[in-house]
Amino acid sequence: MSADDLFRTLLERWGPSKVTMDQGRLAPHLEEWRGRSVGHAPFLAEPASTEEVSELVGLCAEHGVPITLQGGNTGLVLGQQPKGEILLSTRRMDRIRSVDAAADAVIAESGVVLARIQEAAEAAQRLFPLSLGSQGSATIGGLLSTNAGGVHVLRYGMMRDLTLGIEAVLPDGRIVRDLNSLRKNNTGYDLKSLLIGAEGTLGVITAATLRLFPKPSGRTVAMAALNTPDDAIALLQRAKARSNALSAFELMNETSIRYTLPLPGIRAPFSTTPPWTALLEFERFGDEQDQLSEIEDILAASVESGVILDAVVAQTLEAAAAFWRLRETLPAGHRSVGRPSVNHDVSTPVSRVPEFMRRAGILIQTLSPGAEMIAFGHAGDGNTHLTAIAAEGASFDKAAISTAIHDLVADLGGSISAEHGIGVSRKDDFLRYKDPTAVAVMRSIKAALDPKGILNPRVLF
Amino acid sequence: MSADDLFRTLLERWGPSKVTMDQGRLAPHLEEWRGRSVGHAPFLAEPASTEEVSELVGLCAEHGVPITLQGGNTGLVLGQQPKGEILLSTRRMDRIRSVDAAADAVIAESGVVLARIQEAAEAAQRLFPLSLGSQGSATIGGLLSTNAGGVHVLRYGMMRDLTLGIEAVLPDGRIVRDLNSLRKNNTGYDLKSLLIGAEGTLGVITAATLRLFPKPSGRTVAMAALNTPDDAIALLQRAKARSNALSAFELMNETSIRYTLPLPGIRAPFSTTPPWTALLEFERFGDEQDQLSEIEDILAASVESGVILDAVVAQTLEAAAAFWRLRETLPAGHRSVGRPSVNHDVSTPVSRVPEFMRRAGILIQTLSPGAEMIAFGHAGDGNTHLTAIAAEGASFDKAAISTAIHDLVADLGGSISAEHGIGVSRKDDFLRYKDPTAVAVMRSIKAALDPKGILNPRVLF
Numbered sequence: 001m002s003a004d005d006l007f008r009t010l011l012e013r014w015g016p017s018k019v020t021m022d023q024g025r026l027a028p029h030l031e032e033w034r035g036r037s038v039g040h041a042p043f044l045a046e047p048a049s050t051e052e053v054s055e056l057v058g059l060c061a062e063h064g065v066p067i068t069l070q071g072g073n074t075g076l077v078l079g080q081q082p083k084g085e086i087l088l089s090t091r092r093m094d095r096i097r098s099v100d101a102a103a104d105a106v107i108a109e110s111g112v113v114l115a116r117i118q119e120a121a122e123a124a125q126r127l128f129p130l131s132l133g134s135q136g137s138a139t140i141g142g143l144l145s146t147n148a149g150g151v152h153v154l155r156y157g158m159m160r161d162l163t164l165g166i167e168a169v170l171p172d173g174r175i176v177r178d179l180n181s182l183r184k185n186n187t188g189y190d191l192k193s194l195l196i197g198a199e200g201t202l203g204v205i206t207a208a209t210l211r212l213f214p215k216p217s218g219r220t221v222a223m224a225a226l227n228t229p230d231d232a233i234a235l236l237q238r239a240k241a242r243s244n245a246l247s248a249f250e251l252m253n254e255t256s257i258r259y260t261l262p263l264p265g266i267r268a269p270f271s272t273t274p275p276w277t278a279l280l281e282f283e284r285f286g287d288e289q290d291q292l293s294e295i296e297d298i299l300a301a302s303v304e305s306g307v308i309l310d311a312v313v314a315q316t317l318e319a320a321a322a323f324w325r326l327r328e329t330l331p332a333g334h335r336s337v338g339r340p341s342v343n344h345d346v347s348t349p350v351s352r353v354p355e356f357m358r359r360a361g362i363l364i365q366t367l368s369p370g371a372e373m374i375a376f377g378h379a380g381d382g383n384t385h386l387t388a389i390a391a392e393g394a395s396f397d398k399a400a401i402s403t404a405i406h407d408l409v410a411d412l413g414g415s416i417s418a419e420h421g422i423g424v425s426r427k428d429d430f431l432r433y434k435d436p437t438a439v440a441v442m443r444s445i446k447a448a449l450d451p452k453g454i455l456n457p458r459v460l461f
Numbered sequence: 462m463s464a465d466d467l468f469r470t471l472l473e474r475w476g477p478s479k480v481t482m483d484q485g486r487l488a489p490h491l492e493e494w495r496g497r498s499v500g501h502a503p504f505l506a507e508p509a510s511t512e513e514v515s516e517l518v519g520l521c522a523e524h525g526v527p528i529t530l531q532g533g534n535t536g537l538v539l540g541q542q543p544k545g546e547i548l549l550s551t552r553r554m555d556r557i558r559s560v561d562a563a564a565d566a567v568i569a570e571s572g573v574v575l576a577r578i579q580e581a582a583e584a585a586q587r588l589f590p591l592s593l594g595s596q597g598s599a600t601i602g603g604l605l606s607t608n609a610g611g612v613h614v615l616r617y618g619m620m621r622d623l624t625l626g627i628e629a630v631l632p633d634g635r636i637v638r639d640l641n642s643l644r645k646n647n648t649g650y651d652l653k654s655l656l657i658g659a660e661g662t663l664g665v666i667t668a669a670t671l672r673l674f675p676k677p678s679g680r681t682v683a684m685a686a687l688n689t690p691d692d693a694i695a696l697l698q699r700a701k702a703r704s705n706a707l708s709a710f711e712l713m714n715e716t717s718i719r720y721t722l723p724l725p726g727i728r729a730p731f732s733t734t735p736p737w738t739a740l741l742e743f744e745r746f747g748d749e750q751d752q753l754s755e756i757e758d759i760l761a762a763s764v765e766s767g768v769i770l771d772a773v774v775a776q777t778l779e780a781a782a783a784f785w786r787l788r789e790t791l792p793a794g795h796r797s798v799g800r801p802s803v804n805h806d807v808s809t810p811v812s813r814v815p816e817f818m819r820r821a822g823i824l825i826q827t828l829s830p831g832a833e834m835i836a837f838g839h840a841g842d843g844n845t846h847l848t849a850i851a852a853e854g855a856s857f858d859k860a861a862i863s864t865a866i867h868d869l870v871a872d873l874g875g876s877i878s879a880e881h882g883i884g885v886s887r888k889d890d891f892l893r894y895k896d897p898t899a900v901a902v903m904r905s906i907k908a909a910l911d912p913k914g915i916l917n918p919r920v921l922f
Contacts, residue, residue: 102698102812147647158645160654161622176898183842184619184808185876186608186658187883187895188921189903193621193654197647214701237563240675244706244746285705286755294747347645351563381644415646422648434648437637441910442650448909449902460649 001063003042003086010045010056018046018092029087033073034335041068041082048092050167050175050206056088057204057455058173066457069200071142072113074134076345077423079199079459080142090141093206099124104212105164105181110141110205117210126212129156129247133328144205147197149419151327154380155247155283156213158419160196165209168195171202171450181209194445199421200456202449216283219247220295221320224302225274225309229354232278232379234307236350239280242298245291248281249380250327251353256376260326260333267322274309278379279327327376331385334374340390342398346409347418350382356412357384363404364388368396383418406433422460430460462524464503464547471506471517479507479553490548494534495796502529502543509553511628511636511667517549518665518916519634527918530661532603533574535595537806538884540660540920541603551602554667560585565673566625566642571602571666578671587673590617590708594789605666608658610880612788615841616708616744617674619880621657626670629656632663632911642670655906660882661917663910677744680708681756682781685763686735686770690815690840693739695768697811697841700741703759706752709742710841711788712814717837721787721794728783735770739840740788788837792846795835801851803859807870808879811843817873818845824865825849829857844879867894883921891921 010019021043030039047053060067068082070089093109101124108117114135121128132150148159156162165180176191195203226232232251239246257273260266269277284291299311314320348356357375364373370391377384386405390396406416410433422430431439443461471480482504491500508514521528529543531550554570562585569578575596582589593611609620617623626641637652656664687693693712700707718734721727730738745752760772775781809817818836825832831852838846847866851857867877871894883891892900904922
């Protein structure tokens with residue numbers, strides 16, 4: 001059965017609302033969201049239920065027709081962009097099936113947008129802690145498939161850590177149903193963790209049970225001015241030793257802030273931007289004044305001992321939001337520069353972040369004199385988003401820079417993809433840096449579960 | 462090659478210290494630690510390095526000789542007991558390879574006993590939070606293979622959540638090396654989570670990178686007297702909403718305490734044992750007096766509103782240790798009874814623990830009038846250890862009681878093995894209650910990685 005035959009079969013069974021060849025409906029699904037490339041697909045399928053996903057995948061398996069999966073189309077590694085495969089969008093599966101505050105669990109279908117989960121948790125006096133820039137459009141299915149991270153990993157972990165149960169359609173169309181809301185369940189292999197982060201190559205995640213947490217009564221946000229990343233890690237260690245409420249620790253270099261300050265709605269936390277700025281967020285469960293004085297103690301002691309240059313604690317919700325707005329706008333800030341650039345999403349052990357920053361700066365200068373380094377990210381988890389931007393008119397070999405950065409990361413025991421995943425664009429690096437035996441095991445698992453290679457066939461391997 | 466030939470080959474290569482047929486050396490490895498049964502093995506192999514494990518497993522794979530793996534021999538489901546397979550003990554691989562306080566990570570070989578990890582963390586001013594009754598003899602390899610839980614899961618999660626990297630020998634002898642200490646690393650399938658909890662059927666875990674945490678400056682432990690499990694869950698919810706430092710919440714029924722009080726060194730927390738007793742532990746990072754008054758506030762408000770009958774906060778380290786000693790001695794307490802009994806290690810959503818307790822009590826009375834129910838466990842995670850003990854001389858059908866309890870658990874969306882695993886003794890229940898598609902996927906993975914079925918061949922399936 002060709003893709004055309006499959007289209008006609010589905011059109012007959014499902015009707016035109018769920019399957020289309022209309023280029024107008026396809027177009028927003030085909031373009032990479034930053035406009036980097038345009039894909040193509042014979043048709044778009046938008047099943048509305050797990051059973052319809054199963055029907056589609058079963059037919060594709062039977063006839064060997066490959067599928068590319070897509071959620072909110074916010075991925076950064078091209079995993080969601082079809083190149084001739086059928087495009088399966090999960091966006092119509094957008095029901096929150098249940099919110100159980102007493103069990104601290106919400107069951108949501110894969111097409112639900114993250115912000116809706118956050119709101120549902122809030123309405124139940126609970127917290128769903130995953131938080132990232134694209135939360136208004138990223139879907140649960142995509143966030144699960146890429147094991148998304150964001151700014152609260154330090155305290156709550158990544159998407160895999162936030163998931164209790166899963167429902168998925170396997171590459172042969174069978175459905176695995178395990179939407180439990182259990183904290184402890186030692187019955188066989190951890191298929192949930194295997195499907196999460198598999199980037200859609202082992203199954204189509206159709207729903208998940210997500211963990212809810214007690215809702216803090218508030219948050220205190222502070223900015224600290226620093227001379228070096230070493231000082232930042234020293235501040236992090238102090239904050240972790242003194243408080244068990246640290247929920248975010250973000251680090252930004254001066255260059256990253258400089259390109260962002262001109263954007264609308266952005267305010268500078270310090271009159272002169274220091275070499276490095278840390279954003280600290282603490283959740284509050286007890287008394288507000290107690291927490292403020294605890295945090296002011298930590299910061300004052302750090303100023304006194306020379307670890308930080310200056311600090312400012314947000315005194316209003318608006319000020320706290322402005323601190324976060326600066327941090328969240330950094331990617332837009334550096335996209336606005338317009339000169340050639342190359343991005344990295346890497347991690348190292350937290351203790352080696354300073355060495356990574358230092359050596360990365362030297363490497364970039366060596367390979368492209370005058371280039372600028374934009375470095376920011378989740379220093380509390382060892383995750384740095386690092387971009388090199390060419391000097392005006394300078395020669396700039398993106399591949400050489402990336403290889404040097406990734407070699408450095410490997411030397412420091414780090415990862416070449418901390419939270420964005422491998423997708424299509426990081427495949428070469430994945431195969432270059434990952435333990436070959438581990439890759440061989442992954443291939444065995446892929447072959448065992450998807451022998452015809454129909455799910456996301458160009459992703460990972 | 463027979464097992465005898467393999468023995469001679471290894472004896473020649475490794476010498477008599479690492480491979481033996483001596484029954485005196487074998488005996489302590491063959492007997493189930495509670496004396497329930499005795500296994501048998503052609504010989505015992507005690508490799509001292511990952512390379513030696515690889516050599517042994519490679520030879521076994523080549524010649525189709527099955528292996529049973531054993532760590533501290535503290536398992537509760539017979540997974541570690543050989544029945545004719547070669548016995549591979551990991552106890553000689555007992556090096557702590559590194560303790561890196563700055564990266565909050567320790568790398569330990571699989572034969573290291575849990576208590577040594579706790580001590581190494583303590584010496585580095587850090588915490589390794591896994592804590593359970595057998596910590597003086599359980600090894601890291603066994604704890605990983607069974608995804609061990611214990612009393613601090615509420616705050617820190619299970620062994621899988623506490624592990625950053627892994628090294629393992631695959632069923633064909635190849636070595637997967639991924640001892641990273643990264644918090645974020647999205648590069649392919651989560652082989653670590655797959656190997657953890659696989660009960661030794663997919664590989665021999667030889668070492669792991671374990672997460673360390675800031676060391677609390679102290680802990681406050683309290684006991685609360687309660688009328689019902691509903692009140693216990695209400696107290697849990699209050700404690701979680703008011704404090705972010707709750708690190709354990711254990712629940713014990715009156716019967717479980719009654720059988721334990723006669724044991725040496727055990728003190729009653731209340732002059733009359735209430736129907737239910739909760740043990741609460743809070744970690745301390747800030748001021749001791751602040752925390753004591755916060756906890757006293759929570760408990761006083763709960764007494765006032767009728768959620769709890771009475772409460773006592775340990776005022777000394779010795780008193781706190783006595784509270785924990787009572788809790789940890791409960792299993793020995795009920796083993797001392799001497800009448801027929803049957804154990805369960807089950808979980809439900811936390812919110813359904815009260816319903817489970819109520820209905821389990823009725824079921825046991827219906828099936829064996831006069832039988833006693835011992836119920837205790839990690840209520841904060843929904844995990845109950847439930848034992849039915851026959852009345853003197855009464856008829857008592859263990860299988861019928863277990864089936865009824867497990868049917869009830871399934872009805873409540875729970876798990877028939879919360880933390881002990883499946884091993885050999887829970888296989889029938891596993892196949893009965895687990896989603897058959899999930900089991901089929903697990904079988905596919907086992908067949909892909911261990912096509913000859915040489916690793917722990919009687920475990921799980």
